[in-house]
Amino acid sequence: MIPIVYHPRYNITAFGLERLHPFDGRKYRRIHEALVSPGLRRPRGFVRPRPVTRADLLKVHTEEYLRSLRRPDVLAGILEVPVVARLPAWVSDWRILRPMRYATGGTILACRLAQENGVSINLGGGYHHAASAWGGGFCAYADVPLAVKLLHDEGKVERVLVVDLDAHQGDGTASVFRGWHWASIYDLYERDIFPACKEPEDFPLPVGPGLTGSDYLGIVRETLPKALDAVRPDLVVYNAGSDPFVGDPLARYRLTAGDLAERDLLVVDTVRQRGIPVAMVLSGGYSAESWKIHADAIEGILARFDPR
Structure with missing residues (x-):
């Protein structure tokens, strides 16, 4: 069966302050429950990750940046929730950063499991606005760049492609990848929204607002195979943001x-047809339906790729 990585500590709760941002920090639990309820997985049928260590974080992030996360004003800016600046640093670390470290550990584990199983899914991660020395857009740790660097340093991958279909450009991932000749990013995003300053990318696909599902899927069908054939990666990490949703x-x-369910199945199927391992992470999504969108899409992937 496809390994699904999840830990209850992914969920971000900070005495109700998490509700001041449209990102649902508790959607991971809802997705977990939505997969358990119909029997797609047993309650203990998920792989639990360990939190990423500081030593591993330093393989991508600067010491100065990690120290800065202890400052409530810095973290409030990254999260775009000003009231977080009033929290003691230990509370912010306990209720916000620790969940992100667990989810980052989950991305690392999902990438390893994808190599063993062909497909894996992390019910978190995808913090694509975090770079080596800065964060933003509710992203504190560069989980995907860190995961692929660990595998590359271990000699387990030679070339990696990130497929980023979040509605916002993955500027943090692109920034980290700029000096890595072996890592590439394919990124379909809305050109006139956050982030204001876009980063150079290998396969950028900026489009205007109002893109419909048929047009969007047509772009992916036409361009993704070309990127895969150009890079010929040993691993694909799929950043499956739910924010292209109309709501x-x-x-x-x-x-x-x-x-969106069709999109996620299209990406995984296209990658697997080439025999390439793919690890899926969830990234952004700010509607009240985000958790259900992900749960339904994952159900479609399991229906296709779980053994019968």
């Missing part, structure tokens, strides 16, 4: 939940 408050695409 998302922070983007202006017009995809339905069904379009």
Whole structure:
């Protein structure tokens, strides 16, 4: 069966302050429950990760940046929740950064499991606005760059492609990858929304607002195989943001939940047809339906790739 990585500590709760941002920090539990309820997985049928260590974080992040995360004003800016600046540093670390460290450990584990099983899914991660020396957009740790660097340093991958279909450009991932000749990013994003300053990428696909599901899926069908054939990666990490959804408050695409489920299955299927391992992470999504969009899409992937 496809390994699904999850830990209850992924969920971000900070005395209700998490509700001041449209990102649902508790959607991971809801996705977990949605997969357990119909019997797609047993309650203990998920792989639990360990939190990423500081030593590993330093393989991508600067010492100065990691120290800065102890400052409430810095973390409040990254999270875009000003009231977080009033929290003691130990509370912010306990209720916000520790969940992100668990999810980062989950991305590392999912990438390892993808190499063993062909497909894996982390019910968190995808913090694609975090770079080596800065964070933003609710992203504190560069989990995907760290995961692929660990595998590359161990000699387990030679070339990696990140497929980023979050509605926002993965500027943090792109920034980290700039000096890595072996890592590439394919990124379909809305050109006129956050982040204001875009980073250079290998396969950028900036488009305007109002993109419908049929047009969006047509772009992916036409361009993703070309990127895969150009890079010929040993591993693909798929950043499956749900914010292209028509009801998302922070983007202006017009995809339905069904379009997004079709998109996720299309990406995984296209990659696996080439025999390439793929690890999926969830990234952004700010509508109240985000958890259900992910749960339904994962159900479609399990229906295709779980053994019968």
